[in-house]
Amino acid sequence: MAEKYPILQGSEPFYAEGNNVGILVSHGFTGSPQSMRPLYEAYAAAGFTVCGPLLKGHGTHHEDMAQTTYQDWIHSIEEGYQWLQERCDTIFVTGLSMGGTLTLYMAEKHPEVRGIILINAAVVLPAMESIRHITxxxxxxxxxxxxxxxxxTELAYAKTPVRSVNEILNLVEVVRRRLYKITCPTLILVSAEDHVVPPYNSQIIADGIQTTEKEICRLENSYHVATLDNDQELIINKTLAFIKRVLT
Structure with missing residues (x-):
């Protein structure tokens, strides 16, 4: 089903063609590419080919989001991955919040992914579980x-569809069960204080994935949307250093 509403200004997807190393960047649940724009621009400035898709049902109106499923969000990310595959030999994936969940999904589905960067990624959402069956x-x-x-301010929806809460809970359950299949190098960035995704998610992920090359980096001065917060430069610098280390 096509979106009924136009894309909000600032929520447009991001594409930049650079070298043969691609970075797929995913925004989070009810958010938009606006939350990731500083990363897109930094990665593109460093010479990488960058794709930041707009997840279906996002960046328009919450009524659009209510009509989508987590499979739709996966499809949006897969389309971005295909765009990068047509241009790049090597691909990294990164994402914020549910974007991190989708990053984990892509690492399991595509073992050729060279490395992943998770920013306050979600695999357990107890607060959302408590409202799962609201009718x-x-x-x-x-x-x-x-x-x-x-x-x-993050450009995100003022309202959250209850149907979409059920969809993200289904997604995190699927991804959590398959963590053991992930073997690529992983950088986990986690805010010390997060009012959306409990910080202990990072340890669940680190314990669950089967890679010997994994690092947890704490973000001491940011909340959930760390990409727009005080640790933005730290995230960019840690990401670029991680990619350089994996490539060498």
Whole structure:
């Protein structure tokens, strides 16, 4: 089903053609590519080929999102991956929040992925589990803009569809069960204080994946949307250093 609403200004997908190393970048649940734009631009400036898809049902209106499934979100990421495959020999994947969940999915589905970077990735969402079976309302309050830095706002939906909560819970369950299949080098970035995804998710992921090359880096000065927060430069620098190390 096509989106009924136009793409919000600032939510457009990002594409940049560079060298033969590609980076697939995924935004999170109810969010948009706006939350990842500083990363897109930094990676493109470093010479990489970058793709930041807009997940189906996102970046328009919450009623659009209510009509999508987690398979739709996977399809959006797969399309971005295919775009990179046509241009690159080597591909890294990174994502924020549910974008991190999708990153894990891609690493399991595509073992040729060279490495992954997870930013406050979700595989367990107990707060959402508690509202999973709500039937008397269609929409809940939004979860966007969990940012410590004053004056910074995430372009995310003001309302969260209950149907979409069920979809993300299905997605994290699928991904969590398959963590053991992931073997590529992994950098895990986790905010010390996160009001959306509990920080202990990072340890569940680290314990579950079967790679000897994994690192957890704590972000001490950011909340959930760390890509727009005080640790933005740290995330960019750690990512670029990780990619360089894996490639050498």
């Amino acid at each position: 008397d309302v269609q929409f809940l309050d939004g979860i966007g803009s969990d940012i410590k830095k004053p004056g910074v």
